[in-house]
Amino acid sequence: PGKSTEIRPFGPDVIAEAARLVSAGLPVAVPTETVYGLAADATNAEAVARIYEAKGRPSFNPLIVHVPDLAAAKRLGRFDAAAEALAAAHWPGPLTLVVPLAEGHGIASLVTAGLPTIAIRVPAHPAMRALLEASGRPLAAPSANASGRISPTRATHVLASLDGRIALVIDGGATAHGLESTIVAATDGTLRLLRPGPIAVAGAVPATKGIEAPGMMESHYAPSRPLRLDATSAAPDEWLIGFGPVGGDDSLSPSGDLVEAAARLFDSLHRADAAGRDKIAVAPIPRDGLGLAINDRLARAAAPRP
Numbered sequence: 001p002g003k004s005t006e007i008r009p010f011g012p013d014v015i016a017e018a019a020r021l022v023s024a025g026l027p028v029a030v031p032t033e034t035v036y037g038l039a040a041d042a043t044n045a046e047a048v049a050r051i052y053e054a055k056g057r058p059s060f061n062p063l064i065v066h067v068p069d070l071a072a073a074k075r076l077g078r079f080d081a082a083a084e085a086l087a088a089a090h091w092p093g094p095l096t097l098v099v100p101l102a103e104g105h106g107i108a109s110l111v112t113a114g115l116p117t118i119a120i121r122v123p124a125h126p127a128m129r130a131l132l133e134a135s136g137r138p139l140a141a142p143s144a145n146a147s148g149r150i151s152p153t154r155a156t157h158v159l160a161s162l163d164g165r166i167a168l169v170i171d172g173g174a175t176a177h178g179l180e181s182t183i184v185a186a187t188d189g190t191l192r193l194l195r196p197g198p199i200a201v202a203g204a205v206p207a208t209k210g211i212e213a214p215g216m217m218e219s220h221y222a223p224s225r226p227l228r229l230d231a232t233s234a235a236p237d238e239w240l241i242g243f244g245p246v247g248g249d250d251s252l253s254p255s256g257d258l259v260e261a262a263a264r265l266f267d268s269l270h271r272a273d274a275a276g277r278d279k280i281a282v283a284p285i286p287r288d289g290l291g292l293a294i295n296d297r298l299a300r301a302a303a304p305r306p
């Protein structure tokens with residue numbers, strides 16, 4: 001906040017600059033054929049945390065990872081025959097496939113919100129394709145708008161809610177579809193429609209609301225052990241996740257940096273679950289900026305399980 005946002009027309013120079021920013025761990029707004037995305041290196045947890053910071057998202061929803069082709073997609077996710085057929089028919093294009101994560105995927109757990117699945121898309125827009133090639137990284141990208149605001153279909157829409165919060169907007173004019181991609185899950189031998197969009201997928205059954213619909217945080221990873229919030233010290237049977245002055249067994253950020261804490265959150269929860277103590281306690285996290293999203297996720301992790 002407070003910095004100025006550059007808006008530059010799509011071309012080779014701006015792609016080189018955008019790739020430099022991505023390598024430095026910063027998010028960049030880039031047009032796709034659906035809506036403008038706010039893209040960052042999906043293998044860099046702190047870069048992904050900066051997406052949430054810029055959007056002011058109050059919770060960590062899993063993000064779509066953009067890759068150049070099906071071969072790159074297969075390094076991140078496992079495609080069954082139905083998923084592969086959809087990819088062959090519609091990629092590059094406005095279709096996102098949710099598939100099980102592959103071994104050795106390298107994607108930051110903040111991108112998948114700790115889920116065992118990943119949403120992947122091969123975009124068609126030349127600007128996003130050029131940035132994928134120039135950065136050489138899978139790019140996590142939600143729509144480039146502040147949380148709760150309308151999805152951007154023009155560069156000026158991005159500025160309307162993110163001006164001063166990001167370094168660069170690549171201007172590619174109005175997007176072709178103006179509507180987010182269709183999302184289909186292929187995780188269990190069936191095809192489920194998670195979000196309707198520009199592509200109609202025959203044979204995809206609408207997802208049952210409350211079970212797998214996008215953004216339904218109940219379906220997200222929660223530790224198997226009870227979790228206590230705002231703990232300044234641990235009982236003998238508790239594994240303490242620290243922050244700032246509370247060291248704990250494993251700190252989200254010894255210096256109290258919320259970007260670092262967000263980047264480490266899901267990995268820390270996995271480690272705490274595996275640590276062998278009966279319960280988990282978490283140090284107080286300030287309830288401002290990214291701390292709101294961290295506390296939202298922790299509150300859900302601490303809520304009674306179904």
Ligand code: TXA
Pocket residue numbers: 032034035036037038061062063064096098112115117118119121141142143144179180181183194195212213214215216
């Ligand atoms: O057209 C689009 O898809 C745009 C452009 C930029 O690619 N992106 C976009 O991202 O709409 P976003 O973050 O606004 O929406 C991502 C959706 C969310 O509803 C999220 O819940 C869902 O994808 N999602 C991501 N990973 C998932 C997963 N593993 N399982 C279920 N849903 C997932």
Ligand code: MG
Pocket residue numbers: 142143151
């Ligand atoms: Mg969105």
